[in-house]
Amino acid sequence: MRRIRSWHHAPSAPRFKPPPGAVDAHCHVFGPKAQFPFSPKAKYHPEDAGPDDLFALRDQLGFTRNVIVQASCHGTDNRATLHAIAKSQGRARGIAVVDPDITDADLDELNAAGIRGIRFNFLKRLVDDAPKDQFLVLAERVRRLDWHVVIYFEAELLSELTPFMEAIQTVIVIDHMGRPDVSEGPDGPDMRAFRDFLGNHPNVWTKVSCAERLSKQGPPFNDFVAAVSPLVEAFPDRVLWGSDWPHPNMQDAIPDDGALVDLIPRIAPTPGLQRKLLIDNPMRLYWPAEGLPSQ
Numbered sequence: 001m002r003r004i005r006s007w008h009h010a011p012s013a014p015r016f017k018p019p020p021g022a023v024d025a026h027c028h029v030f031g032p033k034a035q036f037p038f039s040p041k042a043k044y045h046p047e048d049a050g051p052d053d054l055f056a057l058r059d060q061l062g063f064t065r066n067v068i069v070q071a072s073c074h075g076t077d078n079r080a081t082l083h084a085i086a087k088s089q090g091r092a093r094g095i096a097v098v099d100p101d102i103t104d105a106d107l108d109e110l111n112a113a114g115i116r117g118i119r120f121n122f123l124k125r126l127v128d129d130a131p132k133d134q135f136l137v138l139a140e141r142v143r144r145l146d147w148h149v150v151i152y153f154e155a156e157l158l159s160e161l162t163p164f165m166e167a168i169q170t171v172i173v174i175d176h177m178g179r180p181d182v183s184e185g186p187d188g189p190d191m192r193a194f195r196d197f198l199g200n201h202p203n204v205w206t207k208v209s210c211a212e213r214l215s216k217q218g219p220p221f222n223d224f225v226a227a228v229s230p231l232v233e234a235f236p237d238r239v240l241w242g243s244d245w246p247h248p249n250m251q252d253a254i255p256d257d258g259a260l261v262d263l264i265p266r267i268a269p270t271p272g273l274q275r276k277l278l279i280d281n282p283m284r285l286y287w288p289a290e291g292l293p294s295q
């Protein structure tokens, strides 16, 4: 499989300055492949995007911390993610993807290494199967660690997955708002259904991320901003923001990370909303023992 680059080598400097302590709560690392090979089941083979590049971008964009989400190309081998967390000097946590037969001792080890949750991926183009019954068992098993569950699905699956999600007792974080059609506007069927879903399920959080995937208009992503800002206003305590660097599978439309950061004040227009989105909410989920940085 050809190796592809999906990330910008020279992103612009954002005009928006994140508040000190800001968390990029959704990003990935790829490899380096020589050290951490891809899964035999990987659906894409990206160019290396390791911790040094990630942390350089973090600093350039004005962030302090990262939450690194295990990408599907590494399957259930979490070593690349753990390697990046270990290099972060306490400034990264992670979300793992695990085999259903993982032992409790291995889960404990992941916890000690900075993992705080597991991801269930329902995108057919990324994974071969998504066994709901096994996911439910895993979700129950990680409760003792006070982990949460991250779920990635597309909007057409929201109603079908609702009973599955209702059976999960932990916090649930939904990636990229379950990929709504933002071009339909804030009151289009997808955004309305998703806001109703959050309203009815107080344990569900979401990442207001991925303008570069969800927008049909492209930069400056006006359709994304119009659809997403009411959601941030309605659920200010259950939203996270992530860059999604190195933007898996975006090789045909590589986004400028600086421009993505400049969307933050457009979807979270006040300093109070920005602080919740970038600091209070991710710190509660990923660094609860540290308390919140003073304002």
Ligand code: 0GY
Pocket: 028, 070, 071, 072, 073, 126, 152, 175, 244, 247, 248, 249
């Ligand atoms: C994302 C989105 C994608 C990929 C993955 O694990 C992954 O490979 O999450 C995608 O292709 O939509 O969140 O990075």
